[in-house]
Amino acid sequence: MSDISKSSKIRSAVLGAAGYSGAELCALLSANPYFELSYAFASGGRDPEPLASLYPRFARQVDILVEPWQDSLIPELDIEVAFLALPHEASEEVAPKLLAKGIKVFDLSGAFRLKQPELYPQYYGYAHQHPELLEQAVYSLMEWQTEPLGDLVSVPGCYPTACSLALLPVLKAGLVAADCIPVISATSGVSGAGRKASLTTSFCEVGLNAYGFFKHRHRPEIEQNLGRKVVFTPHLGNFKRGILATCVVNLKPGVSAEQVKSAFSQAYTGKPLIRFTDKSPNVADVAGTPFCDLYWQQDGEQLVIMSAIDNLLKGAAAQAMQAANVRFGKPETAGLFAGAVA
Ligand SMILES: NC(=O)C1=CN([C@@H]2O[C@H](COP(=O)(O)OP(=O)(O)OC[C@H]3O[C@@H](n4cnc5c(N)ncnc54)[C@H](OP(=O)(O)O)[C@@H]3O)[C@@H](O)[C@H]2O)C=CC1
Numbered sequence: 001m002s003d004i005s006k007s008s009k010i011r012s013a014v015l016g017a018a019g020y021s022g023a024e025l026c027a028l029l030s031a032n033p034y035f036e037l038s039y040a041f042a043s044g045g046r047d048p049e050p051l052a053s054l055y056p057r058f059a060r061q062v063d064i065l066v067e068p069w070q071d072s073l074i075p076e077l078d079i080e081v082a083f084l085a086l087p088h089e090a091s092e093e094v095a096p097k098l099l100a101k102g103i104k105v106f107d108l109s110g111a112f113r114l115k116q117p118e119l120y121p122q123y124y125g126y127a128h129q130h131p132e133l134l135e136q137a138v139y140s141l142m143e144w145q146t147e148p149l150g151d152l153v154s155v156p157g158c159y160p161t162a163c164s165l166a167l168l169p170v171l172k173a174g175l176v177a178a179d180c181i182p183v184i185s186a187t188s189g190v191s192g193a194g195r196k197a198s199l200t201t202s203f204c205e206v207g208l209n210a211y212g213f214f215k216h217r218h219r220p221e222i223e224q225n226l227g228r229k230v231v232f233t234p235h236l237g238n239f240k241r242g243i244l245a246t247c248v249v250n251l252k253p254g255v256s257a258e259q260v261k262s263a264f265s266q267a268y269t270g271k272p273l274i275r276f277t278d279k280s281p282n283v284a285d286v287a288g289t290p291f292c293d294l295y296w297q298q299d300g301e302q303l304v305i306m307s308a309i310d311n312l313l314k315g316a317a318a319q320a321m322q323a324a325n326v327r328f329g330k331p332e333t334a335g336l337f338a339g340a341v342a
């Protein structure tokens with residue numbers, strides 16, 4: 001039993017709670033002793049329905065009614081923080097309205113991730129309506145976070161989380177050849193595409209295929225994080241959840257195995273959600289967990305780094321929870337080890 005009284009908990013709402021990442025966030029908030037899940041919302045056209053009816057695995061674990069959202073509810077909301085697990089354009093539209101009411105916003109979509117508004121038409125297919133918020137938003141890749149999180153937090157994308165956590169240690173340590181363009185191939189489970197029905201993600205259609213060559217919206221996000229161009233090729237695999245990323249770089253001549261190891265341990269010593277594995281990581285070992293598993297192999301100047309995360313947890317809901325814990329001065333991993341079931 002927690003000794004934190006209900007009244008001292010941080011009151012929160014999840015928008016997009018009927019979707020895959022929003023439902024996970026509802027579970028994490030319910031398991032977090034410092035937060036209260038006060039409201040859960042889906043899109044406007046639905047009837048109210050318990051989350052446990054939408055997702056029976058949450059029965060007796062998450063007790064919240066998912067209600068239809070409309071902006072006219074905003075003045076009545078008695079919350080300190082809203083988590084947006086919405087399509088990008090819906091997040092972009094509602095975030096300023098919540099911020100205007102003094103509600104802190106953690107956005108899981110891509111709406112506020114890129115600093116350059118001119119990239120939105122090219123990579124997201126729409127012009128950004130609130131470029132001033134791109135300046136304000138703080139990007140919460142927490143293992144590399146130095147800036148304080150403000151009122152608008154932009155939670156990193158799933159593929160960018162896996163790839164950036166893999167590549168930043170050697171890049172920041174100055175071990176990668178100046179002219180190297182990292183090559184990243186990453187495979188996601190089908191939950192990465194969200195819960196809505198679509199032909200490309202239906203059971204009989206999904207095998208293993210690449211998509212989004214050079215044009216995927218996560219390419220500029222990864223490049224923004226790493227400070228250099230990348231070749232990024234996402235793949236869709238026939239499993240439910242998880243991302244396995246294979247990242248290949250050329251090292252500077254003479255970089256030793258010891259230097260590589262030291263770069264990783266310096267980056268991640270004391271970081272509770274990073275695990276180094278002794279063999280290639282497996283999505284099965286991270287599914288349902290908030291961890292990022294990392295492994296590398298070096299052959300002279302060539303380095304292959306493998307990274308595995310659960311796209312819905314470290315790639316979305318758990319990363320948002322981690323950031324909110326830090327933002328509100330709570331233990332970084334509060335609520336993270338109990339909420340999810342694979
Ligand atoms: N899936 C993943 O692995 C990851 C997803 N993300 C991002 O998180 C966000 C949510 O993704 P995901 O959980 O997969 O999405 P889903 O498609 O599974 O769920 C989307 C949710 O948003 C609700 N919604 C849609 N439009 C509106 C609207 N205009 N107003 C209010 N609610 C609305 C839907 O309601 P209803 O159910 O009623 O239609 C649903 O509850 C996306 O931006 C995605 O890019 C980030 C990282 C990883």
Ligand SMILES: CC(=O)N[C@@H](CCC(=O)OP(=O)(O)O)C(=O)O
Nearest residue numbers: 109110157158159188189192193
């Ligand atoms: C398998 C699949 O379709 N994955 C999605 C990425 C997951 C996601 O929702 O992207 P964000 O992290 O940017 O929110 C895609 O490629 O568009």
